[in-house]
Amino acid sequence: MAIYYAAVEGDPLDSGEGGRVYGTKKTIGTIQDENGRSRSMVFIGDEGYCAKCGSAGVITYGAGMADNRRMVDLVNGGRRQAVGGDVVLCKCATPPRIVALYGQKFKIIDGGGGMLGGIAENATGAVSPAPQEPERHRHVRWFYVWDAATGEPLRNRDYVADVAGSRQSGKTDSDGYAKIETDGEQSVEIHTTFSSPRRNLKPYRGAESG
Ligand SMILES: [Zn+2]
Incomplete structure (x- = not known):
């Protein structure tokens, strides 16, 4: 069983300070961070900026989470929710991972049938x-x-x-x-x-x- 958290705008990357995932233009939901700020949910196909190589890239699957545990954005073509551990395809040889920092109110339990x-x-x-x-x-x-x-x-x-x-x-x-x-x-x-x-x-x- 593993626990995952929703990725939201502003979440950092593990490749170093200054990297972050963008707020999606086509959000369908928000999650409040610890300070009460509403942050847009981020989906596969949105982008992130990597400070290590100084380039932006598309977010894709990286977390070992079952696909069907991810929320589906039916408004925008059925894309799936991004979570902590997913990667940004920047120019780094090893794609950096999203650190799910601000969307921790949105927890997904995979493999245990709990959620x-x-x-x-x-x-x-x-x-x-x-x-x-x-x-x-x-x-x-x-x-x-x-x-x-x-x-x-x-x-x-x-x-x-x-x-x-x-x-x-x-x-x-x-x-x-x-x-x-x-x-x-x-x-x-x-x-x-x-x-x-x-x-x-x-x-x-x-x-x-x-
Ligand atoms: Zn990079």
Whole structure:
């Protein structure tokens, strides 16, 4: 069993100080770093800059993680999520690896069957409905919910969300997005119902206070 973390914009490379992966132009989700800054998720095919050789290169698979454990970006052609350990194809003889520093709230457990699904916060995409104007003191947040066993979004699934103790129920849309309203930085826990077998989705977001 191994644990991987999502790669996000600004994550460094192991080839030396100054290297980093770029924020993707076509992001479909963000993850908050330790300081509360939202950082765009990075996908295979995005780029990184290597300070050692002074060149940029494309991000490709390097982590020994099963492909189907990676989130799929259906908005942009089905590309897969990049994680810590993936490499940047710069001019170095040995491609540097991404050090997943800022996306550690997004954890993927591979090989142990422990993580059967995932949620990307504030997930947005061209095919998802436009987020509504937040009402007073209410924040509309979109969660992309998918089955990490297959990589497929959980479309039209009933869910119950526990938002800081109060319940919101609904259905994910045809692209796997759930719309949940919160008061600021409340913790959100989403459970979806499955026919067989039953699975519960764990949140990646800790219980924060605004
Ligand atoms: Zn290099």
